[in-house]
Amino acid sequence: MTTPTIGVLALQGDVREHLTALGTADALARPVRRPQELAGLDGLVIPGGESTTMSKLAVTFGMLEPLRAFVRSGKPVYGTCAGMIMVADKLLDGREDQETLGGIDMIVRRNAFGRQNESFEAAVEIAGIPGGPVEGVFIRAPWVESVGAAVEVLATYDGHTVAVRQGNVLATSFHPELTGDHRVHAYFVDLVRRARR
Amino acid sequence: MSTTPTTPQHPETGTARVKRGMAEQLKGGVIMDVVTPEEAKIAEDAGAVAVMALERVPADIRKDGGVARMSDPDMIDGIINAVSIPVMAKSRIGHFVEAQVLQSLGVDYIDESEVLTPADEVNHADKWAFTTPFVCGATNLGEALRRIAEGAAMIRSKGEAGTGNVVEAVRHLRQIKGEIARLRGYDNNELFAAAKELRAPYELVKEVAELGKLPVVLFSAGGVATPADAALMRQLGAEGVFVGSGIFKSGDPAKRAAAIVKATTFYDDPAVIADVSRNLGEAMVGINCDTLPESERYANRGW
Numbered sequence: 475m476t477t478p479t480i481g482v483l484a485l486q487g488d489v490r491e492h493l494t495a496l497g498t499a500d501a502l503a504r505p506v507r508r509p510q511e512l513a514g515l516d517g518l519v520i521p522g523g524e525s526t527t528m529s530k531l532a533v534t535f536g537m538l539e540p541l542r543a544f545v546r547s548g549k550p551v552y553g554t555c556a557g558m559i560m561v562a563d564k565l566l567d568g569r570e571d572q573e574t575l576g577g578i579d580m581i582v583r584r585n586a587f588g589r590q591n592e593s594f595e596a597a598v599e600i601a602g603i604p605g606g607p608v609e610g611v612f613i614r615a616p617w618v619e620s621v622g623a624a625v626e627v628l629a630t631y632d633g634h635t636v637a638v639r640q641g642n643v644l645a646t647s648f649h650p651e652l653t654g655d656h657r658v659h660a661y662f663v664d665l666v667r668r669a670r671r
Numbered sequence: 672m673s674t675t676p677t678t679p680q681h682p683e684t685g686t687a688r689v690k691r692g693m694a695e696q697l698k699g700g701v702i703m704d705v706v707t708p709e710e711a712k713i714a715e716d717a718g719a720v721a722v723m724a725l726e727r728v729p730a731d732i733r734k735d736g737g738v739a740r741m742s743d744p745d746m747i748d749g750i751i752n753a754v755s756i757p758v759m760a761k762s763r764i765g766h767f768v769e770a771q772v773l774q775s776l777g778v779d780y781i782d783e784s785e786v787l788t789p790a791d792e793v794n795h796a797d798k799w800a801f802t803t804p805f806v807c808g809a810t811n812l813g814e815a816l817r818r819i820a821e822g823a824a825m826i827r828s829k830g831e832a833g834t835g836n837v838v839e840a841v842r843h844l845r846q847i848k849g850e851i852a853r854l855r856g857y858d859n860n861e862l863f864a865a866a867k868e869l870r871a872p873y874e875l876v877k878e879v880a881e882l883g884k885l886p887v888v889l890f891s892a893g894g895v896a897t898p899a900d901a902a903l904m905r906q907l908g909a910e911g912v913f914v915g916s917g918i919f920k921s922g923d924p925a926k927r928a929a930a931i932v933k934a935t936t937f938y939d940d941p942a943v944i945a946d947v948s949r950n951l952g953e954a955m956v957g958i959n960c961d962t963l964p965e966s967e968r969y970a971n972r973g974w
Contacts (some may be wrong), residue, residue, distance in 0.1 A: 486699040524720040590779035596682040
């Protein structure tokens with residue numbers, strides 16, 4: 475079976491770290507900024523960054539609807555931090571004009587863990603990822619306030635939901651791409667491989 | 672990365688990874704100087720990834736003279752309350768008490784900045800002592816690495832703030848990138864002498880030689896006034912840009928700010944840059960840097 479091709483939305487954010495992590499997890503990874511660049515992708519990562527900027531650029535450059543169509547197509551999508559906000563059906567503490575793609579039936583609260591001085595690292599146990607806890611890097615991180623019945627909660631931290639999955643859409647409050655441990659990316663690449671079958 | 676820390680068992684704030692990681696989230700974006708909450712709103716509406724609070728924009732500091740200091744805490748509170756994006760604020764070089772105040776106000780990043788009047792002509796602040804991360808300016812690789820050694824979690828090439836002239840920004844970024852490229856070609860024997868020449872810790876010099884980049888995010892600052900200027904700095908290797916006077920000293924700040932944001936994302940697409948550059952109104956007037964006396968060159972501050 476050929477290597478899956480996974481795009482990383484490159485409007486703004488920590489794109490390079492995701493490209494590296496996906497490469498380590500045996501996927502072909504490339505940055506995506508234009509609607510036509512979504513063609514031929516087996517999966518998509520929405521990186522960490524500033525979600526209000528990302529949303530605004532997606533609207534301005536005509537990416538919002540093509541990205542929504544990509545999510546609806548059932549191809550796997552993984553969002554970290556700002557990316558988690560982007561795949562939320564509902565958002566709290568965002569800007570009024572802030573658009574999300576949706577994809578996971580959940581309410582996400584932006585910057586829920588606080589400002590930068592409250593940003594932290596902690597070990598997080600994730601259901602479905604063997605080998606012990608991953609290194610959770612939480613930066614002005616969101617959390618999941620509530621989820622619908624079809625959503626699987628994969629991890630919680632301090633009583634708050636920080637990793638979820640609904641079908642082929644995956645989201646984490648934290649940034650595995652900032653660590654050398656690429657098990658979450660490997661989990662996602664595996665999701666992409668299965669979806670292609 | 673040789674300096675990558677291991678994850679603690681208990682939650683830990685202010686680690687090198689969350690400090691540097693915060694800057695990674697800003698990449699590909701524009702950080703805008705703002706003086707008031709109203710300007711901060713305009714910047715956020717335009718798509719800025721963060722705003723930088725300061726008392727006066729550099730062009731006004733040049734015009735008015737006098738000592739430039741940290742912004743009024745009331746103004747910083749106002750800016751923090753006005754926007755939901757990260758808020759940075761400037762402290763004077765070596766003025767660690769201004770930095771302590773900014774940390775207590777809850778800003779997301781502190782810029783120990785040559786644009787303000789230095790408080791100490793020998794020492795920069797010990798930035799490891801803070802939970803809030805720091806960004807610092809640099810004109811060359813040695814200066815960047817000395818700041819990183821002091822705890823800076825992000826570097827910006829200095830340029831010459833408040834001039835609206837991109838020439839110094841280009842000079843400093845090319846200098847830093849060029850010195851990194853040269854290090855890449857050195858063998859291990861040569862790195863010790865290189866560290867001595869750069870006046871920087873050997874471990875950091877070795878790390879840069881291995882990575883082919885700084886161990887922290889590198890933005891460009893000081894003189895960006897147009898969308899094409901921002902795209903130029905990106906094509907030269909800056910991971911994002913700071914824009915100071917260029918926005919709020921122009922004819923139509925909201926429109927110019929949005930245009931610079933778009934050009935920063937599509938920095939390698941001349942058609943987009945052309946499109947966003949149309950009808951932006953007056954750019955800031957600008958200053959020829961070769962007529963600036965040495966004493967008025969902010970880039971010379973810091974060492």
